[in-house]
Amino acid sequence: MPTYKAPLRDLQFVYKELFDATSLQALPGFEEVDTDLTDTILEEAGRFCETVLQPLNQSGDEEGCHFNNGAVTTPKGFKAAYQAFCENGWGAVTADPTYGGQGLPKTIGMMVEEMICSANMSFGMYPGLTEGAYNALAKFGTDELKTTYLPKMVTGEWSGTMCLTEPHCGTDLGLVRTKAEPQSNGAYKVTGTKIFISAGEQDLTDNIIHLVLARTPDAPAGIKGISLFIVPKYLVNADGSVGAANGVSCGSIEHKMGIKASATCVINFDAAEGYLVGTLNKGMQAMFQMMNTARLGVGIQGLGLSEVSYQNAVAYARDRLQGRALKAPFQPDKPADPLFVHPDVRRMLLTMRAYTEGNRALAIWVARKLDESNRATDPKQKQSADDFVALMTPIVKAFMTDCATDVTNLGVQIYGGHGFIREWGMEQFVRDARITQIYEGTNGIQALDLVGRKMAQNTGRLLRPFFHEVSEYLEQKSADSSDELQVMIGGLMKAFGRLQQATGFIAQQGLKDPDEAAAAATDYLRLFALVALGYLWLRMAEIALAKQGEGEAEFYQAKLDTAQFYFARLLPQTGALLSAILSGSQTLMQFNHEAF
Amino acid sequence: MKIVVAIKRVIDYSVKVRVKSDQSNVDLANVKMALNPFCEIAVEEAVRLKEAGKATEIVVVTIGPKAAQDQIRAAMAMGADRGIWVETVDTELDALTVAKLLAKVVQNEQPQLVLLGKQAIDSDNNQTGQMLAALLDYPQATFASKVVIEGNEAVVTREIDGGLQTLGLTLPAIVTTDLRLNEPRYVKLPDIMKAKKKTLDATTPEALGVSLQKSIKLLKVEAPAERQGGIKVESVDALIDCLKNKARVI
Known part of the structure; x- marks a missing residue:
């Protein structure tokens, strides 16, 4: 069974030594965020990931999610872990304090995310999607929508999803057919079928807040006629409590190559009440807000998987005695030498390491700029940071996930035949990594x-x-x-x-x-x-x-x-x-x- | 009820301990340090007593260099209300000196209960709590696996060689915590943030009127001898022979 230890020293090296931690603290709102605080946060988050999330990774993969008559059950242990995760505040690291978040820098958020993804990427999907939906709603929602939905999403009592894909349209969202018909009360009736909806249905939260791309009856054709709606699974009463069911149902879940503990759902909207987010026909703009942070998040998933695969590959290369060093035995008193004496094994280990540590530096660099772009007061600094993040987002997403597939495959290779055996857990990393090259816009896109x-x-x-x-x-x-x-x-x-x-x-x-x-x-x-x-x-x-x-x-x-x-x-x-x-x-x- | 919890910064339990090349001590340069696990249990117990309405205030105290403040903050993130840091350069104080410093702090704070870990995992002395009780002339219960506060009394179950022993102590009292007393909680992110704003007072041995005398001298530190691989013997007779003549254990 694989193990995981949060790479705290490597994280510190990047955020303290490679990048200047004091300039992050200089940004408005981050005055309190000194390196001591950051160290403590990372240490505690790391501990949670190592001892609560990681032990559920392999069992979650083996068991997968269950679908029964519209209801989805997550694997054993996920519900308790999710509750602990939320109670400990790990779902609210960067969220706005107005809605109950801690308002910490994205830089810290991304480092925490890396550890979550190393420990249990499937688990990370549930709070991860909520964060994506939170971002879009926080930026484009009306005050009423924000006060109704955001506080409960920040505590994790309610979760969020992104409903884009339909059976006939994945990459080309201009083809969206889901309909939204305006009602006299200002709301809309949303009808259509969405597929590949991560965390679309689960047994972890009291309500699920879907963000749905749909088209109003007289919207222009193609991408310019798409609007974004918020459609809760259960309607919310005036007092903020969960009310009646809202015509949202889960048709089935997918049987997938990887991230099996993450429920990937078909979600049917049947005249479900929805509310417009942002401007009519400008849904793609809001969706991109959600997607850009989500794309960085997918890159981080790749990084997290690379790190955990590397850690286990190193452990095996030390333990496993096989063959002799070519020049002279490394451990003459043992029947054979450890794997790491062999040049080709070293090539694989170093390739894994160089990509992983390099990508960590890249991720934190981009996160730092994201914080500058959000908070800097100097318009020039802000613009330049904005430009940098926009440029690097596709690179982080595609390169870091391409690396993840390469690196986790090298991890399997170092284990030899045992890498191919499920029990060792190395092949799970490959299967989990594979989707990261595809979703949130394929790497070709x-x-x-x-x-x-x-x-x-x-x-x-x-x-x-x-x-x-x-x-x-x-x-x-x-x-x-x-x-x-x-x-x-x-x-x-x-x-x-x-x-x-x-x-x-x-x-x-x-x-x-x-x-x-x-x-x-x-x-x-x-x-x-x-x-x-x-x-x-x-x-x-x-x-x-x-x-x-x-x-x-x-x-x-x-x-x-x-x-x-x-x-x-x-x-x-x-x-x-x-x-x-x-x-x-x-x-x-x-x-x-x-x-x- | 006020509780004082004494805590110590030690090498992290997961770190592989190395001896300095000159054998003068354990190498602590750039090594991960943490709150002593037994102290963590003591803090947890105090927080649980407060949550149960038995305690009203928790004060954590530590002795050491500035970095030891990290452990006070960690204890505050777990739920302690304020901290006292006794600044010393020396990290290798004798247990008696530590007990004297703590005794002064306890006299100043006047708590009803003083909780300590039964020992620190670095030096494994298991002395400070006992010495503190003697200096203050307080009742003590060491190796606690259960602590119940009833009025003016602490009923403490302790783990002893023969099994479990239950003692009733009149407060104020000293209790040192054993491994099975509780399982420390995961620290919550909002509590980490709140801990930053809690009061941390600094003091010095001079201000407390304690001189740092050393009665113990560290001569040399050696790593344990590396374990040699075993051997296989052909017969029971050969085994007995080995045990008698080679290992000399029978």
Whole structure:
């Protein structure tokens, strides 16, 4: 059975040493959030994840959710764990204190989320969806809707969902058919079928607040005629208590490859009472608000799974004796040497580690900017942070989940045959990770978002904060740095040059032929992410070098060694990616589709 | 009823303890520190007594460097009302010195009940509570597995070698807590936030009128010898021979 230990020291390294914790505290509303408080919060959250959520991960997967006559039962132990989770306040970390939340930075929220996802990703879906619905409602709901629904969602007594997908429309939401007919009292009657609704029905909460994309009778066709509605499972009485059933029912639950303890539901709306959220026909705008944070959240799911898979792979590589080190036995008194002596096992472990720690740095970087974008008072700082988050959201979502599939598969590989056996729990991470590349916009869609929307927006303005920061850093460091750092600086310069070249190529070709930009998108997103991680690894290596001789020698040496591994063995992928990008769309498009 | 709980910052129970290369002590540099588990049980018991309406105020006290404030905050997040930090540079005070400092704090605070962990997991001395009771001339019950407050009396069940013993103590009294007394709660996020705003008073041994004398000298710390792998023997006779002549246990 896999184990999990919250990576507190690694989290601290990123939020305290890589990024300046005092500048976060300088943002309005975060004055109290010093590093002592953050440490305590992470420690307690970690303890909860390790001892309450993680022990239910494998049993939840084995048992799955049950569906009986419209009712969904979550696996054994989930209900008690959910109650404890809410009572301990872990569902209300970042929520607005007006509605009972703690109003803490997203930076802390995301670190807590990582631990939840490592411990039990399926469990995390239930409060995670509530948070998504909370975000949309808090931003676009009327005061009446907010005071009616948000406090109970913050305590976790009620949960939330996002109802987008219908049987005939997933990625292309312009095809939504669910109808919303206006009533004389200002409400709407919502009718239609939604599928793939995570946490759509469960036995954890007293009420479920669905956010539903639907179309009013005279709405324009396509994406411009979609509105967002809030539709509770049970109507809410004037005194705030749960009232009559509201024509919302669960038709069935899906039998899935992974996240089996998360109920994925077909939800039928049968003239259910709903209320408009935001402006009529501007539902997609509100939905994107929800989706953007959800996309970052999915990236974090990938990170969490990568971390837990790595931890268990390391434990196995230490324990399992198999074969001998090629030069001389490592443990001559034992029948064989531990797995980690073998170069190929080391390659796998270091690949897992370098992606996971690099992605953690990226996630916290974006979270920091999200806090700046929400709270900064200087309009320039706010705009630049906004741009950065918008640019990085598809990268966090797609790259971190692609990594999760790679990393969790390496985890299985290190276990050999035992990795393929359910009992060891390593294959569950692969199955759970697989959905992260698909939902909240497939990774292909993320790549299109990056090249089609983010790159082009305001003539490339979104790219600037990142490009400027990296080039300034390189310029500054190339002048005076140690030899160890110079090697990495050279590596990053080369990779950064490739990113600039690819960006120019896509901007130019894409103007002439949209297929060109789309054909390059996935490779470009990966190239971009590898450069971003290269920049972060370089800065982490710089810190590790500076801290040599100050204690924790092993910890900092490991950071430096992982950085060197990243530069030697992972960052060079950028060369191949650039070649693929520059080859253009021809080989994709010339192929006769009948020959597929 | 006011309760004083004495707590100690110790190396985290999950950390693999290492000895300094010069064998002068355990290596505590950059090691994760935490609230001593037995102290955590003492805090939990105090909070439960308060929740049950038996206690009105919980004061936690610790002795140590500034970092020990973290443990006071942790106890406050569990539900203690305020904290007293006795600042010392030395983290290796003798149990008697600690008991003297605590005695002063108790005299100042005048609680009805003083709770301590039965021992700290770093030095495992199991002395402070007993010494404190002697200094104050209070009744004591050590190794508590159940504490009931009835009027002016504490009825304490303690774990002893022969089983369980129940004592009635007239308050004020000293109780040291054993492992099975309770299971400490998970700390709630809102309580972590509230703990930041609770009062934490600092004092010093000088202000308390206690001089930090050392009566115990630490000579050397050695890691336990690494366990050697076992051997297999061919027969029962060979086993007996080994036990007699090699292991010399029979």
